[in-house]
Amino acid sequence: MHPFAYVAPSTVAEAVAVLDEHGDRARPLAGGTDLLVKARANVWELDAVVDIKNIPELMNLSVGSDGLSIGAGVPCYQVYDNSEIAAEYPGIVDGVSIIGGIQVQSRAGLGGNLCNAAPSGDGICPLIVHSAVAKISGPSGDREVAVEDFATGPSRTVLGKGELLVSIEVPKPAANSGAAYTRFIPRNEMDIAVAGVGVFVQLDSSGQNFESAQIALASVGPTPILASAAGDSLVGKPVNDETIAAAAALAKEAATPITDMRGTVDQRKQLVEVLTGRMIKQAVERARG
Amino acid sequence: MTTNSPSKVHVTTTINGQQHELLVPPYMSLLDTLRELIGLTGTKEGCLDGNCGACTVSVDGRIVDSCLVLGAEVNGKNVNTVEGMATPEGLHPLQQAFLEEAALQCGICTPGFLVAAKGLLDNEPSPSEGRIRHWLAGNLCRCTGYDKIVRAVQKAID
Ligand SMILES: Cc1cc2nc3c(=O)[nH]c(=O)nc-3n(C[C@H](O)[C@H](O)[C@H](O)COP(=O)(O)OP(=O)(O)OC[C@H]3O[C@@H](n4cnc5c(N)ncnc54)[C@H](O)[C@@H]3O)c2cc1C
Ligand code: FES
Ligand code: FES
Numbered sequence: 159m160h161p162f163a164y165v166a167p168s169t170v171a172e173a174v175a176v177l178d179e180h181g182d183r184a185r186p187l188a189g190g191t192d193l194l195v196k197a198r199a200n201v202w203e204l205d206a207v208v209d210i211k212n213i214p215e216l217m218n219l220s221v222g223s224d225g226l227s228i229g230a231g232v233p234c235y236q237v238y239d240n241s242e243i244a245a246e247y248p249g250i251v252d253g254v255s256i257i258g259g260i261q262v263q264s265r266a267g268l269g270g271n272l273c274n275a276a277p278s279g280d281g282i283c284p285l286i287v288h289s290a291v292a293k294i295s296g297p298s299g300d301r302e303v304a305v306e307d308f309a310t311g312p313s314r315t316v317l318g319k320g321e322l323l324v325s326i327e328v329p330k331p332a333a334n335s336g337a338a339y340t341r342f343i344p345r346n347e348m349d350i351a352v353a354g355v356g357v358f359v360q361l362d363s364s365g366q367n368f369e370s371a372q373i374a375l376a377s378v379g380p381t382p383i384l385a386s387a388a389g390d391s392l393v394g395k396p397v398n399d400e401t402i403a404a405a406a407a408l409a410k411e412a413a414t415p416i417t418d419m420r421g422t423v424d425q426r427k428q429l430v431e432v433l434t435g436r437m438i439k440q441a442v443e444r445a446r447g
Numbered sequence: 448m449t450t451n452s453p454s455k456v457h458v459t460t461t462i463n464g465q466q467h468e469l470l471v472p473p474y475m476s477l478l479d480t481l482r483e484l485i486g487l488t489g490t491k492e493g494c495l496d497g498n499c500g501a502c503t504v505s506v507d508g509r510i511v512d513s514c515l516v517l518g519a520e521v522n523g524k525n526v527n528t529v530e531g532m533a534t535p536e537g538l539h540p541l542q543q544a545f546l547e548e549a550a551l552q553c554g555i556c557t558p559g560f561l562v563a564a565k566g567l568l569d570n571e572p573s574p575s576e577g578r579i580r581h582w583l584a585g586n587l588c589r590c591t592g593y594d595k596i597v598r599a600v601q602k603a604i605d
Contacts, residue, residue: 159474160474161453161472161473161474162453162473162474163453163454163473164453164456164473164474164517164519166519187517189515190515190516190517190520191497191512191515194476194514194515194516194517195496195497195515197474198495198496205453207473207517209517209519209520211520235509258497258585259500259584259585259586260510260563260566260582260584260585261497261500261503261510261511261512261563261585262497262512262515262585264506264509264510264511265511265512265515265516346584347581347584347585348498348584348585
């Protein structure tokens with residue numbers, strides 16, 4: 159590893175100042191499960207890492223009547239161990255429960271997953287379908303960016319020089335709603351998604367019709383993809399095999415995968431269709447309680 | 448707070464119940480800190496990228512891959528390694544069960560499995576076989592085929 163300095167500021171302002179000073183030769187350190195792997199592989203040459211875990215706002219996890227707030231440094235296990243979050247945001251829990259194994263989940267978090275911007279990031283699609291927002295602080299102040307717009311390419315994000323992700327804000331889900339995420343991997347655990355699908359649905363009070371739906375796809379494009387046409391196709395439609403199959407076919411069309419060692423274009427598109435159908439059904443089941 | 452030169456970081460940490468004061472190079476992993484600065488070589492290095500779990504230690508009661516933690520990050524924390532498992536009275540029940548069930552061949556994965564399994568049993572006294580296998584998915588073993596390891600963990604429960 160290139161010999162970098164370690165700084166552990168206790169305020170956002172100090173962290174931003176160090177990041178701004180060093181530009182792309184410094185990076186925030188959350189759980190380090192991507193950062194330290196990449197630093198060791200000399201993906202970057204870093205002069206400093208900025209440990210964000212002593213900054214209280216970045217370690218805050220709160221769930222209440224106005225939604226869920228996840229600090230950028232909160233590790234996965236704290237999210238899935240929280241029974242209120244598990245009950246209200248099961249789709250987000252689906253994602254954090256499959257990132258790595260237990261050792262990785264002790265350290266890795268949704269903030270790092272989002273900022274690492276892998277197309278396969280398992281935490282990102284559940285946030286997108288919940289219309290989550292990223293809160294960012296930087297040298298010229300604070301701003302908010304929709305999670306669906308956060309990644310701009312593989313390992314690329316909207317973050318500019320000196321900017322830091324502070325938290326992810328998830329609005330409280332409407333009544334009669336449910337969400338789910340799954341991925342396909344050849345093993346049971348510890349692998350990178352060949353394809354992943356997250357779904358959020360809101361049903362009417364009868365539980366028989368879709369009021370709204372959001373579908374997002376992982377590992378089938380340069381960034382996680384919000385498949386708007388697929389989600390929109392369900393609005394106002396009854397919950398049945400036909401409407402679900404039609405949405406799944408549209409999700410398949412929205413996928414723009416590549417062929418690599420993990421899977422081919424055809425396999426990935428096929429997976430998107432199958433997983434979308436399954437996740438809509440699971441989200442409906444959860445919405446019906 | 449200076450960031451100009453990677454000066455060593457002053458770390459005060461408790462390892463296996465004993466307080467240590469260390470000057471750690473800021474880019475040194477917790478794995479190397481344990482093995483090279485402190486001489487605790489029970490924790491093993493395998494892949495150095497978080498996949499094998501041979502380097503598993505516990506930090507404040509949570510198991511982590513020490514190759515993906517910086518030594519500088521454990522300031523003020525409680526670290527436990529395989530060396531902290533046995534007591535003067537004898538082996539930890541997991542260690543005893545691993546011996547009796549022959550849950551190791553070459554042994555390089557064993558400290559990681561022991562620390563990981565302890566992390567489970569400390570919090571869940573009687574996990575199912577499925578739960579044990581899921582919990583240990585972050586630990587790889589090239590030799591045993593896992594069954595003997597899972598059986599040893601089950602034996603330690605009894
Ligand atoms: C063995 C193993 C298995 C894995 N399995 C999976 C998996 O199944 N699914 C999956 O999605 N991922 C997986 N990963 C990748 C990784 O664990 C996740 O992406 C994780 O969510 C990263 O979080 P972190 O807190 O460790 O991030 P870090 O490594 O600390 O940071 C990741 C990136 O984000 C930047 N960053 C961190 N915090 C901020 C911030 N607040 N503001 C701006 N930038 C920031 C860092 O500089 C770095 O570039 C795996 C990794 C390993 C080692
Ligand atoms: S050496 Fe740390 S996980 Fe393999
Ligand atoms: S005993 Fe050899 S790797 Fe497990």
